[in-house]
Amino acid sequence: MAYFDHAATTxxxxxAVRAMTGQLTVLGNPSSLHASGxxxxxVVEESREILAEALGARPSEIVYTAGGTExxxxxxxxxxxxxxxDRPARRRILASPVEHHAVLDPILWLVEREGADVEWxxxxxxxxxxxxxxxxxxxxxxxxxxxxxxxxxxxxxxxVQPVAELVAVAHEFxxxxxxxxxxxxxxxxxxxxASGLDAMTVSGHKLGGPLGCGAxxxxxxxxxxxxxxxxxxERDVRxxxxxxxxxxxxxAAAEIAVREQPEYAARVGALRDSLVRxxxxxxPDAALNGDPRLDPAYRLPGxxxxxxxxxxxxxxxxxxxxxxxECSTGSACSAGVAQPSHVLLAMGADxxxxxxxxxxxxxxxxxxxxxxxxxxxIGPVVSRARMAGLTxxxx
Amino acid sequence: xxxxAATPETPDTPRKxxxxxxxxxxxxxxxxxxxAHEAGHEVTGVHLALSQNPxxxxxxxxxxxxxxxxxxxxxxxxxxxxxxxxxxxAERFREDVxxxxxxxxxxxxxxxxxxxxNEKIKFAALLDRALALGFDAVCTGHYAVIVDSPAGRELHRxxxxxxxxxxxxxxxxxxxxxxxxxxxxxxxxDAVREEAERRGLAVARKPDxxxxxxxxxxxxxxxxxxxxxxxxxDIVDADGxxxxxHEGAYAYTVGQRKGLRIGTxxxxxxxxxxxxxxxxxxxxTVGPAEALNVSELTGIRPRWCGEAPTGVLECxxxxxxxxxxxxxxxxxxxxxxxxxxxxxxxxxxxxxxxxVVLYVGTRVVGSATIDATVRAEAGAGAA
Numbered sequence: 001m002a003y004f005d006h007a008a009t010t011x012x013x014x015x016a017v018r019a020m021t022g023q024l025t026v027l028g029n030p031s032s033l034h035a036s037g038x039x040x041x042x043v044v045e046e047s048r049e050i051l052a053e054a055l056g057a058r059p060s061e062i063v064y065t066a067g068g069t070e071x072x073x074x075x076x077x078x079x080x081x082x083x084x085x086d087r088p089a090r091r092r093i094l095a096s097p098v099e100h101h102a103v104l105d106p107i108l109w110l111v112e113r114e115g116a117d118v119e120w121x122x123x124x125x126x127x128x129x130x131x132x133x134x135x136x137x138x139x140x141x142x143x144x145x146x147x148x149x150x151x152x153x154x155x156x157x158x159x160v161q162p163v164a165e166l167v168a169v170a171h172e173f174x175x176x177x178x179x180x181x182x183x184x185x186x187x188x189x190x191x192x193x194a195s196g197l198d199a200m201t202v203s204g205h206k207l208g209g210p211l212g213c214g215a216x217x218x219x220x221x222x223x224x225x226x227x228x229x230x231x232x233x234e235r236d237v238r239x240x241x242x243x244x245x246x247x248x249x250x251x252a253a254a255e256i257a258v259r260e261q262p263e264y265a266a267r268v269g270a271l272r273d274s275l276v277r278x279x280x281x282x283x284p285d286a287a288l289n290g291d292p293r294l295d296p297a298y299r300l301p302g303x304x305x306x307x308x309x310x311x312x313x314x315x316x317x318x319x320x321x322x323x324x325x326e327c328s329t330g331s332a333c334s335a336g337v338a339q340p341s342h343v344l345l346a347m348g349a350d351x352x353x354x355x356x357x358x359x360x361x362x363x364x365x366x367x368x369x370x371x372x373x374x375x376x377x378i379g380p381v382v383s384r385a386r387m388a389g390l391t392x393x394x395x
Numbered sequence: 396x397x398x399x400a401a402t403p404e405t406p407d408t409p410r411k412x413x414x415x416x417x418x419x420x421x422x423x424x425x426x427x428x429x430x431a432h433e434a435g436h437e438v439t440g441v442h443l444a445l446s447q448n449p450x451x452x453x454x455x456x457x458x459x460x461x462x463x464x465x466x467x468x469x470x471x472x473x474x475x476x477x478x479x480x481x482x483x484x485a486e487r488f489r490e491d492v493x494x495x496x497x498x499x500x501x502x503x504x505x506x507x508x509x510x511x512x513n514e515k516i517k518f519a520a521l522l523d524r525a526l527a528l529g530f531d532a533v534c535t536g537h538y539a540v541i542v543d544s545p546a547g548r549e550l551h552r553x554x555x556x557x558x559x560x561x562x563x564x565x566x567x568x569x570x571x572x573x574x575x576x577x578x579x580x581x582x583x584x585d586a587v588r589e590e591a592e593r594r595g596l597a598v599a600r601k602p603d604x605x606x607x608x609x610x611x612x613x614x615x616x617x618x619x620x621x622x623x624x625x626x627x628x629d630i631v632d633a634d635g636x637x638x639x640x641h642e643g644a645y646a647y648t649v650g651q652r653k654g655l656r657i658g659t660x661x662x663x664x665x666x667x668x669x670x671x672x673x674x675x676x677x678x679x680t681v682g683p684a685e686a687l688n689v690s691e692l693t694g695i696r697p698r699w700c701g702e703a704p705t706g707v708l709e710c711x712x713x714x715x716x717x718x719x720x721x722x723x724x725x726x727x728x729x730x731x732x733x734x735x736x737x738x739x740x741x742x743x744x745x746x747x748x749x750x751v752v753l754y755v756g757t758r759v760v761g762s763a764t765i766d767a768t769v770r771a772e773a774g775a776g777a778a
Contacts, residue, residue, distance in 0.1 A: 315528060318439070318480055384528055391523035392487075 002370035004327040006302055006363025007155055007183060013208035013253050013364070020210055020249035030242045031233055040244045047251035054251075054258040055202065055217055056191030063216045063234045064242055068182040068203035070227070071216035072102040074238065075178040075199045076149060078224025080110055083146040083176070085225065090146040093118045094137050096161070097346035098127045098154050102201075103180055104342075107149070120346075121150070126291040126298075127159040127347045135169045142173040152181035152190065152200070156330050156343040156359055157290030158303025160188060167196040176222065182206050182214075186257030188265065188296045192217050199224075202254075204246065208364060209253035213246035257364075268362050269294065269301035271371055275360060276304050278375045283382050285309050289344060289357060302362040307344075307353045311385035312392070316358050319381040325374055328359045356389075412436045414576060415525040416534040417443060417517055418471060418479070420464030422591045422598045423536030423579060425471035429594055430578035431534045432475050438534070440472035440479040443521065445488040446609065471596050484520055491515040493609055497622050500645040503674040504748025507563070508607055509716070510762070514566035514698070522574055534576035538584075539564050540757075541577055548572050550700045550759040554581035562716050565752035565762035566698050616646045616654075628677035630657060633670065633686060644677045650687055650744020657681070668744070688741035688771035694734045694751045694763025703731060703761070710753045710760060712736050714745055725753055725760075734763050741771035 012020075028040030045059070052059040065071040076093070083090045093107050097120040110116035119137055121129045129150050138145055148170045153160045163179055170177040176198035184190050186207040192200055199222060204213035216238075218224070223237070230239030257264075273294050280286055289305045291298040308316060313329035320327060330341040340354035349357075360374070414436040416428035432438040442465050465481055472479035492511050499506035522533045538553035539561040550572055553559040567575065579587055584603075591599035610618045623645050630639035639657040641647065651669040661667050661683070668687055671680040692714075697703075705727055711720040722739040736751055745768050753760040 314480060314482060315524070318478075319528060321478060322439075388524045388527035391520075391527050 001324040002326065002373040003365070004325065004360040004362065004370070004374065006366070007206070007359065007361035008328055009205045009211065010208055010363040011365050012205075012210060012249070013256055015256055016209050016249040016253040019252040020245045023245035023248050026244075028244065030244060031231065040242075043244050043248050044242050047247045050251040050255050051202075051215065054254045055185065055200075056193045056195075057217045058193075058220070060235075061192070061217050061219060063218050063238050064247060065214045065216055065234075065238060066212055066240070066243070067214040068100075068180070068201050068206070069102040071201040071203075071214050072100070072180055073106050074216050074224055074227050075201060075218075076103060076106040076147070077110060077227055078237065079147045079176060079178065079199065079222065080114070080116060081225035082223055087143070089144055091115060091117050092141070092144045093146055093149070094121055094134065095119075095149040096121050096123055096127075096129050096151065098123055098156075098159075098343045099149065099151055100155055100180055100182070103149055103151070116146070117144075123346055125348055127154055127157050127343060128291070129161055129166065131162060131165040131169050134166050135172075138170065138173045138175060142175070145173065145175045148175055148177040150177070150179060152179045152184035153188065153300050154290070154343060155183045156341055157305045157347070158183075158300035158361075159290050160184070160296070160298055160300065163197065164195050171196060183300060185254065186261055186264065187300045187302060189261065190258075198222050204250035204253065207253050207257040209250040210246045213243060213250045215250075260364075264364060265296045265301040268364070268366055269296060271366055271368060272301060272304050272362050274368075275362070275371045275374065278371070279304070279306060279378055282375060282379045283308060286382075287353070289347070289349070302366070304360040304362075305357065306360075307349070307357045308382050308385065309353075309356060310389045311356045311382060312389055313355055313357050315385040315388045316356075316381060319384055320358075320374075320377060323373075323377045323381070325377055328361070330357060330359055412531040412576075413529060414438045414532050414534050415521070415528075415530045416440045416477070417521060418468040419443075419536070419604075420461075420467035420471075420598065420601075421536065421604060422588060422596070422601055423538070423584075425468070425475070425536070425596050425598050426587050426591050426594070427534055427536040427576075427578045428471070428477065429475045429590075429596070431576060432477055434578070436576075438475075438477045439530070440468065440475070440477050441521070442468040442479070442481045443488075443516070444481055444483045445485055445516070447485045447489065467598050467601065471598055474595055474597075482521070482524075484516060487520045488512070488516055488609075491520075497619065499748050500619050501623055501674065502748075503644060503672040505648045505746035506748045507716070507750055508609070509563045510566045510750050513563055514571075518567055518571040518575065522571065526574065532574045532576045534578060536579055537564055537577050538579050538582070539577050539759075540580045541572065541575065542758075547701050552754070552757040552759070553579075555583040557717075558584045560716075561754075561759050562713055562718075562750075562752050565700065565750060565759050567700055568698055569701050572700055619643070619646055626677055628679070630655065630679045630681055632661075632667075633680065633682040638681070641679050644672050644674055644679050647672050647679050649746035655679075655681060684743070686770065687743045687745075689738065689743070689745045689768045690741055690771040691735065691737045691769035692742075692745055692751060692765050693767040694736060695732065695766045697727070697731070697734050697761055697763040699761035700759045701761075703727070708753070708755070708760065710755050712738065712742070713752050713754065714742065714749050714765065720754060723753070733766070 028036035030041040030044045048059045048062045051062050107118050111118050121133050167177050178199040180201045182203040185202050198219045200217040202215050205211040226237050228239045287307045340351050344354040414431050416438050418424045418440045469479050492508050496508050537560045538558045540551040542549045552561045606613050625642045629637045647669045665683050667681040670682045670686050708725040712723040713720045721742050724737045726735045747765050749765050750762045752762040
C-alpha cells in the first residue's frame with residue numbers, strides 16, 4: 001500500500017497517541033474548580049504553552065476549537081460581525097478564490113444572509129495573490145473592508161502565499177487579516193508573531209495530532225463575535241468543554257512537527273521531487289499544477305499535483321485505489337461527486353484540465369518504496385484512464 | 396459404486412469477473428451487488444449521480460439520485476465489503492435522456508425514459524467506461540434472466556411476472572447483453588427484501604421507486620410545461636369538431652382519459668379518450684374507447700437482443716412496462732430498419748414513441764419504437 005493523501009489526514013505520531021491515551025482514563029473537566037478539574041486544566045494550559053511556542057504566538061492567543069473548519073468559521077464570521085458592529089459600512093471581505101471551502105463557504109453565507117460583499121483577489125497561474133492586487137483592492141475604498149483572508153499554503157496545489165507581505169499591506173490600511181495555515185504548519189516555517197497576522201487557523205490531524213481538534217490563533221486585540229455560545233471557556237469567544245486528551249495530543253504532535261520541520265522539508269521534499277520527475281518521465285504530457293519551483297519558499301514540500309490530459313480524475317483514483325495506491329482528486333462534494341477543482345479553475349485551467357487532475361501529498365511516514373509503487377502503476381493506469389476518457393466522447 | 400474422486404473436465408464454476416455494480420441506493424441493486432460479490436466476482440460499487448441539482452432527501456417513492464440515495468448505496472457497499480465510488484453522469488443523462496424526453500413529447504410521442512437510460516446510460520456510457528477501465532461486466536438489480544444457450548446469450552423474463560423488468564431491457568443488443576449481469580434473475584421481490592434483511596442491508600425496507608426518477612413530484616405535465624411552455628389549441632372529436640381546448644398537445648398521451656377537461660359530455664354519454672395528438676396542428680383528437688383498438692403497429696429503430704431475426708416471426712408483443720402481452724406476427728422489413736407487428740387480437744391505447752418489445756415464450760427477441768398504428772375496426776391509420 002502507498003498512501004499519498006497526507007494533506008487529507010496524516011498518521012498520528014506515536015507521541016501524540018501516548019499523550020492522548022494517557023489522558024483518556026483521567027477524570028476532570030478543565031473548568032471545574034476542584035482537584036480533578038485543576039489537574040485537567042493544567043494539561044490544557046501546558047498544551048497551550050507548547051502550542052504557542054511552536055506557532056510563535058503567546059499562550060493567551062491560542063483559542064482551542066474542534067478543528068480547522070470551526071476556526072475558519074470563527075475567524076471569518078466572527079471578525080466580520082465584530083467589524084461591522086463597530087462600523088456598519090465595513091461590508092467588504094477580500095479573499096483569494098483558492099481558499100478551502102471552510103473559508104469560502106462562510107464568506108458566501110455572509111454574502112447571502114448578512115449582506116456582505118465579497119471580492120475575490122486575482123491569483124496568478126500558480127494560485128498566488130500578489131501584494132499589489134490586495135493593495136489595489138483595499139485602496140478602492142479602505143473604510144469598507146471588514147477583513148482579508150488568504151490562506152498560508154494551498155491544500156490542493158501547495159502554493160505558499162506571501163503572507164507577511166499581504167499582512168503588511170492590510171495593516172497599512174488598518175484592516176485585520178486571517179490566514180488558514182492548516183496545510184502549512186509543520187511543512188514550512190510558520191511564525192504567527194513574525195507574520196503580523198491577526199488570526200490564523202491550525203488543525204491537529206494535519207500535523208500528526210488527533211482528528212476533531214484545532215485552534216484559532218487570535219491576536220490579543222481581536223474580539224470576534226462568537227459563533228458557538230455557551231460557557232465561554234475560551235476567552236469568551238468560543239464555548240464548549242475543552243477536550244483534554246485531544247488537546248494534549250495536538251500539542252505533542254505540533255511540538256514535534258515544528259521541531260522536525262527543517263529535516264522533514266528536506267527529506268520529504270526530496271521524495272516529492274523524485275516523484276514529480278519520475279511521473280513526468282513516465283507520462284511526458286503530465287502537467288504539474290502549481291508553482292514549478294520545488295522549493296519550500298514557494299511550494300509545500302509534500303505536495304505534487306498533476307493534470308493528466310484525456311483522463312478523468314475519478315477514473316485515475318479508482319484504478320490507483322484498486323492497486324493499493326491512495327491519493328485524491330481534490331475537492332469532493334457531500335454526495336462524493338468529484339467537481340472540477342475551483343482552485344485550478346481560479347488559476348486559469350480549463351474544465352478538462354481541472355477534472356483530469358490528481359493530488360499526491362506526502363507526509364512524515366512517506367517512503368521511497370511508496371514512490372516506487374506509484375511509478376510502477378502510473379503508466380498503465382493513465383493509459384487505461386485515457387481509454388475510459390475516450391468513451392466519454394463516443395456516442 | 397466407484398468412489399474415485401471426480402475431476403470435472405469442464406469446471407462448472409463461472410469465471411471470476413471484474414464487475415462494476417450500479418448501485419442506486421435501493422434494495423434491488425444492493426442485493427444484486429451482494430450476490431455478485433458472494434459468487435466470487437471482484438465487485439466495485441458505483442452510484443450514478445444523474446441529477447444536476449440533487450435533493451437532500453427522498454420524498455416517498457418518487458425520485459432518485461438524492462444525496463440520501465447516494466449515502467444508502469455507500470452504506471450497502473460498506474456492509475457488502477466492496478469499494479464504492481460516485482460517478483457523475485448528470486450531463487450525459489441530461490443530454491441523452493431528459494432532452495430526448497422533451498423532444499419526444501414535443502413531437503407528440505410518448506417516450507419511456509427507463510429504456511432510454513438502459514440503452515444510453517447504464518449499458519452505454521457506464522458500460523463503455525467500465526470496459527475501458529478493465530471491468531468485464533456491469534451488474535444491476537433488474538429482474539430479468541440471462542441464459543447462455545448454445546445459440547448465444549439470451550434475455551428472458553423474470554419468473555416473478557409482477558416484477559419482471561425484461562421490458563425495459565428490451566433495448567439491449569448482443570454486445571451489451573454480453574457484458575450484463577442480472578443476479579436477481581428469477582427471484583421475487585419479497586425474497587430479495589428478506590435476503591437484504593438477512594444480509595444486514597439497511598435498505599431492506601426502503602420503498603420501491605416508481606414513476607420517472609427525474610420528475611420528483613410525479614407531475615409530468617408540469618415538468619413538460621417548464622420547457623415546452625403553454626401552447627393552447629383545440630380538442631376535437633373524430634369528425635374534427637372542436638369540443639374543448641388544451642394548453643399544449645404535447646401533454647397528452649394516446650389512451651389518456653383523465654384530465655381532458657371537456658365541458659360537454661359525449662352524445663352517447665360514454666367516456667372519451669385521447670385517440671391522437673398532432674403536434675403540427677396542435678390538436679388533440681378524442682373519441683370512444685373502441686376507437687383506441689389497434690390491430691397493427693409499425694416500429695422503427697429496432698434493437699435485437701441477439702441475432703436479428705428476418706422475415707416473419709410468431710411472437711407476443713408488449714407495449715408497456717407492466718402491460719399485457721398480445722399474440723402477434725412480426726414482419727421485419729428487408730432493410731432491417733423497421734418491423735410491422737400484426738396483432739392477433741386488438742390492443743388498446745398504443746402511443747407513438749412507446750417501445751414495443753417482442754417475446755418468443757419468455758425470451759426477449761428485441762424492441763422497436765412505435766411510429767405508426769392501424770386502428771382495428773375501420774383500418775383507418777392513426778399515424
